[in-house]
Amino acid sequence: MKKNSLLGGLFVGDCWRHEAQQWLNEKGPLDLERGKEYAAHIINAWLGGEPYRFNGNVPNAGLITNLPEAACVEVPVYADRNGLSAVHVGALPPQCAALTNITVASEEMAVEAALTGDRQLAFHAIAYDPLTAAVLSLAEIEKMVKAMFQKNRDHLPQFRS
Secondary structure, X not given: OOEOOOOOOEOHHHHHHHHHHHHHHOOOOOOOOOOOOHHHHHHHHHOOOXXXXXXXXXXXXXXXXXXXXXXXXXXXXXXXXXXXXXXXXXXXXXXXXXXXXXXXXXXXXXXXXXXXXXXXXXXXXXXXXXXXXXXXXXXXXXXXXXXXXXXXXXXXHHHOO
């Protein structure tokens, strides 16, 4: 199997195949108990089974009032035979909204940079990321961004100019 030189682990593509083969090779009956993942519960509720409540990622359609419309937000969601219904949350506390709005702005800049090939906007998106800004200087961020573009040049043709 291929090894990941950075982490010393298996590549995801190799790992799941190996685990699936081990599972299929086990002697005795297969365990068909429902796991803890949401999908089976959601599908069951949608098809008329027991309603299911979970926290889900949905576009903000007035659900969190002090975050941008259409930003991806995680809110309580109810699944039942009528489909999925996201719950209105209202306004976040100001300190949470401030940090989240910075993160949303950084993500929007990153998407715009990817769509337009704007290297400077990509740098700004990374520089405004709260975690990156907390641990690296602007000079270190600039060096990191240049290294990332160089390492991934074959996968990011829009940034070649």
